[in-house]
Amino acid sequence: MEDILLHLLRTTPQIHEFSVQFRQTDSAEWFYIRHKLDQSRRKSVKYGFVKLYVDHDGKRGHAEFIAYPSHTEEDLKRLIREALASAKLIENQAYVLPEKAEANPLLETVDRIELGKKIIDFTFAMEAKYQGEINSFEVFTNSHAIRFVNSNQTDVTYGVNDAFLEMIVNANDGEKEIELMREWRFASFDPQQMEIRYEEVFREARDRASAMPTPDLKKAELILGGENVKELFGIYRSATTANAIFNKASTFTQGQNVQENAVGDKISFTMTARLVASCANAPIDEDGVLLKPVVVMDQGVFTTIWGESRYCQYLDVPITGNLKNMDVASGSKSLSEIERSNAVEVLDFSSFVVDETSGDFGGEIRLGYLIQDGVKTAISGGSINGNLLELHQNIELSVERQDIDRFSGPLKIRIADVTVSGIKAA
Amino acid sequence: MQKPSILILWRPLIKEAIRILSDDYDYLSVLASDTAGKMYQIRSRSSELRDFMCERGIVARAIRGGSVVEVSLNQLPGDAQTLAGELKSALDAQFDWVRENKVETYTAHLEEEKQEGDFIVEPLVSFASVTMEDKLKRLQDLVKEVQAKDGRIVNAIAAMGEVTVHKLFISKHKNLYQAYPWSQGYLVGVAVGEKGVKMAFTSVSGQKGAEILEELETKVPVILSQVDDVLLAKPIEPGEYDVICTPEITGLIAHEAFGHGVEMDMFVKERALAMSYIDKPVASAKVTMHEGALGPKNVSSFAFDDEGVLAGDTIVIDDGILKTGIADALSASRLGIRPTGNGKRESFERKVYTRMTNTYFSAGTDHLDDMIASIKFGYLLDGMESGMEDPKNWGIQCVLSRAYEIVDGKKTGKVHGPVILTGHVVDLLKSIDAVSDDFEMFGAGFCGKGHKEYVKTADGGTYIKAKARLG
Numbered sequence A: 001m002e003d004i005l006l007h008l009l010r011t012t013p014q015i016h017e018f019s020v021q022f023r024q025t026d027s028a029e030w031f032y033i034r035h036k037l038d039q040s041r042r043k044s045v046k047y048g049f050v051k052l053y054v055d056h057d058g059k060r061g062h063a064e065f066i067a068y069p070s071h072t073e074e075d076l077k078r079l080i081r082e083a084l085a086s087a088k089l090i091e092n093q094a095y096v097l098p099e100k101a102e103a104n105p106l107l108e109t110v111d112r113i114e115l116g117k118k119i120i121d122f123t124f125a126m127e128a129k130y131q132g133e134i135n136s137f138e139v140f141t142n143s144h145a146i147r148f149v150n151s152n153q154t155d156v157t158y159g160v161n162d163a164f165l166e167m168i169v170n171a172n173d174g175e176k177e178i179e180l181m182r183e184w185r186f187a188s189f190d191p192q193q194m195e196i197r198y199e200e201v202f203r204e205a206r207d208r209a210s211a212m213p214t215p216d217l218k219k220a221e222l223i224l225g226g227e228n229v230k231e232l233f234g235i236y237r238s239a240t241t242a243n244a245i246f247n248k249a250s251t252f253t254q255g256q257n258v259q260e261n262a263v264g265d266k267i268s269f270t271m272t273a274r275l276v277a278s279c280a281n282a283p284i285d286e287d288g289v290l291l292k293p294v295v296v297m298d299q300g301v302f303t304t305i306w307g308e309s310r311y312c313q314y315l316d317v318p319i320t321g322n323l324k325n326m327d328v329a330s331g332s333k334s335l336s337e338i339e340r341s342n343a344v345e346v347l348d349f350s351s352f353v354v355d356e357t358s359g360d361f362g363g364e365i366r367l368g369y370l371i372q373d374g375v376k377t378a379i380s381g382g383s384i385n386g387n388l389l390e391l392h393q394n395i396e397l398s399v400e401r402q403d404i405d406r407f408s409g410p411l412k413i414r415i416a417d418v419t420v421s422g423i424k425a426a
Numbered sequence B: 001m002q003k004p005s006i007l008i009l010w011r012p013l014i015k016e017a018i019r020i021l022s023d024d025y026d027y028l029s030v031l032a033s034d035t036a037g038k039m040y041q042i043r044s045r046s047s048e049l050r051d052f053m054c055e056r057g058i059v060a061r062a063i064r065g066g067s068v069v070e071v072s073l074n075q076l077p078g079d080a081q082t083l084a085g086e087l088k089s090a091l092d093a094q095f096d097w098v099r100e101n102k103v104e105t106y107t108a109h110l111e112e113e114k115q116e117g118d119f120i121v122e123p124l125v126s127f128a129s130v131t132m133e134d135k136l137k138r139l140q141d142l143v144k145e146v147q148a149k150d151g152r153i154v155n156a157i158a159a160m161g162e163v164t165v166h167k168l169f170i171s172k173h174k175n176l177y178q179a180y181p182w183s184q185g186y187l188v189g190v191a192v193g194e195k196g197v198k199m200a201f202t203s204v205s206g207q208k209g210a211e212i213l214e215e216l217e218t219k220v221p222v223i224l225s226q227v228d229d230v231l232l233a234k235p236i237e238p239g240e241y242d243v244i245c246t247p248e249i250t251g252l253i254a255h256e257a258f259g260h261g262v263e264m265d266m267f268v269k270e271r272a273l274a275m276s277y278i279d280k281p282v283a284s285a286k287v288t289m290h291e292g293a294l295g296p297k298n299v300s301s302f303a304f305d306d307e308g309v310l311a312g313d314t315i316v317i318d319d320g321i322l323k324t325g326i327a328d329a330l331s332a333s334r335l336g337i338r339p340t341g342n343g344k345r346e347s348f349e350r351k352v353y354t355r356m357t358n359t360y361f362s363a364g365t366d367h368l369d370d371m372i373a374s375i376k377f378g379y380l381l382d383g384m385e386s387g388m389e390d391p392k393n394w395g396i397q398c399v400l401s402r403a404y405e406i407v408d409g410k411k412t413g414k415v416h417g418p419v420i421l422t423g424h425v426v427d428l429l430k431s432i433d434a435v436s437d438d439f440e441m442f443g444a445g446f447c448g449k450g451h452k453e454y455v456k457t458a459d460g461g462t463y464i465k466a467k468a469r470l471g
Helices: A002-011 A072-086 A112-129 A191-209 A227-239 A242-246 A308-316 A388-394 B009-023 B078-102 B132-149 B213-219 B220-232 B247-262 B327-336 B367-375 B425-430
Strands: A017-033 A036-056 A059-067 A133-151 A156-170 A177-185 A218-225 A269-272 A295-300 A323-330 A343-349 A360-372 A375-380 A385-386 A395-397 A402-403 A407-410 A412-421 B026-041 B046-050 B055-063 B067-073 B115-120 B153-171 B174-193 B197-208 B237-247 B289-291 B314-318 B360-361 B377-388 B395-407 B410-416 B419-424 B438-443 B446-449 B452-456 B456-459 B464-470
Touching: A002 A036, A002 A072, A017 A112, A036 A072, A036 A375, A059 A072, A059 A133, A112 A133, A112 A156, A112 A191, A156 A191, A156 A227, A191 A343, A191 A360, A191 A375, A218 A227, A218 B327, A227 A269, A227 A323, A227 A360, A227 A402, A227 A407, A227 A412, A242 A308, A242 B115, A295 B026, A360 B395, A385 A388, A385 B419, A388 A395, A388 A412, A388 B464, A407 B078, B009 B026, B009 B078, B009 B153, B009 B174, B009 B395, B026 B132, B046 B132, B067 B078, B132 B153, B132 B174, B132 B213, B132 B220, B153 B213, B174 B213, B197 B213, B197 B220, B197 B425, B197 B438, B220 B395, B237 B367, B237 B395, B247 B289, B247 B314, B247 B360, B247 B377, B247 B395, B247 B438, B247 B456, B367 B377, B367 B410, B377 B419, B395 B425, B419 B425, B425 B464, B446 B456, B456 B464
Parallel strands: A036 B067, A059 B046, A218 A343, A323 A407, B115 B174, B237 B377, B360 B456
Antiparallel strands: A017 A036, A017 A133, A036 A059, A133 A156, A156 A177, A218 A412, A269 A295, A269 A323, A343 A360, A360 A375, A360 A385, A385 A412, A395 A412, A402 A407, B026 B046, B026 B055, B026 B153, B055 B067, B153 B174, B174 B197, B237 B464, B289 B314, B289 B360, B377 B395, B395 B410, B395 B419, B419 B464, B438 B456, B446 B452
16 A cells, blocks of 8 residues: 555645655553453454645645555545545645655564553552552553655655553452552553552542542632643644644743733743653654754743644744644742642642643542642532633743653643632632 | 444454453453544535554453453454463553552453354445545535635535444453444635634534535534634523523533533542432433433444443433432442443553443423513523533533523523533532423534543433523
């Protein structure tokens, strides 16, 4: 399929430009219920994700299709004909694909079965060590071999390995049993980091089992950590993209002091091609842009629009490419300062909802801590909500850092004046 | 007529491969999928046309000595003998791993009745009968109309997704094939007001063809009204209120509260509180809730599920009493019950879980006007954004875009949002004291299991009046 498709794309005269990403994914998966294997699975699939571009009447149209290994040459010819017809109907402002990019091949092989077994054994060992109670867990180990080719002679091959673990943990206070869910995606298995996470989730499950109803505080200072920090900062990541700015989904302007009059920490972040724990590291993006780090916000000032080549061209700004990893600078507060009294810390939401367009965020509290007079009391129920773009004048970031999938940055943050809807009188 | 699928070529190949391997396993089946779809999306300043919800490949499931293993592939050889060899190699390697590592496994025994049949649903207006040019033009016209009617709208989006599903299920006793369409459309208005950028969204969906475009074209007044509302919306004072839920929000509650709560793979894991409430009251006597692909036709209506089990229609709650749950075949085997036709995969690449199809509250006898008139102070809730289940502890989280204030039985015109509805599922359902005689289904969203495994589901129902905590 690969050679035939490339030949057809290169020799069809109506195609002005094209790009194609061939992706071979091999996976091993295990599903456990308590200590018994529910089932195991293996997967081996290959796809060609094709984009072709047609210039017409001063405009550019493009169409996409997926090529399968089962496609014959005749199938591929038909798909190209249909995509050409589609692209001619799309009238977007003109743009071009990036110039030829070169990158060193990076293909690290991993024994997926051995890695999966290591994660399973480690999980049971941690359960025993910390006297936790695992209800069920799922382990996925994946290898992706990627080849990117475009019409500007770019031909780059690289590999990505990742693993995913979803775990349900129970705890019982003698009257009722509760559960907590955790998901971890990681590029490489680090037993030390994983042990910290296991110890935390077993402890937090026990705390949820004995949690009291969240008091109806109306307003509180909110502490968030872990993945929730990454999710919340997605608002800045999205609002600074060329796509959002061109399509008016963001009111940010380059050079704007986004946090004018801030009394807390000022946000600085870089979008980058590589982070230590990211599963999305890649030398180039989906258009073939060679990726390099870009400082997007510096001390609260929006310095650089970044994003897909097409939208950067529309805005006439330098092309950065579609970078996947966010690296946020540390703040000024130690963890103990962030965790000072008179705050609600939420560790676990039913689902943390973040609207990257409006800046609204919120969610039901599955497990939190009310921190008063130096004492942490577990709470559950009720919800929090707020708008980051209205509240970020008073945000504090920890000095201590975390490295997780697609994110490096403060371990915890503290935001003032967040709405807390509790379920018992404060 | 729908385009022919590669499954016509694969059917004899797979059938023969299963025959070759029939003595090697206690059970062996293959699900083959060939789903084709397109998404047409027009925005004020750019347009996209891309593949949508496409998949093509097979997944084989084998059981030996009660242990279950699967393999997913999309590179099929041209002859049955080679295919059988490749499947056997991938499946046996997993049985060997279980044996060599002395892994204790759950067991399952799938008993099948002999079933053969082809189930074809043709849309009223086939996707191919409307040209791509016409579809794009009609979406462009919608974008222009929306933007022309409200200067605050900085970006309007009109989109249509069209999907044709082909699935083939073959085992020793089953040879089933189905083909059906589904489609959805949506209008989005992105507007700038005093509080920054706000977004409004409305949708249409169904087991339908290109006729979905006509439905979408009736939604312009709806999106304009919603843009007005979200720009006016202010945060709500947190508290417990009398509320009326529109059918869209009722559907979301049915889905999150007792849809996920009765997925019986959660019973196997002892993750569902519902398993200890069978035949007990869990809702007001006015509540009857159904779940099943045989329910009202929508985006998750099918003839058989991804385990070759024929579609069902399960009464989950009958007059407020929890009667039963829904089950995939493996979970049903482990619980000693019959599967209900709710075994679904995100795609052939993923595992089966118990999943919802059409989930809804049956219509009642109350009237919406009377329900509004009965509220001293409360809110009419509308605009589903998201929801999250908690089957173990029966918490509920629904995020809604709009809450319309009601005072002394009348809507005041004040609107709040976004709003998070939280609470205990049974408290919420038992507080329902009115169920309207309206009925509507919604299927534009996707449903996850936890935070992954996204599949199409539909839900809906009636206007309900209840007490709910909003924040």
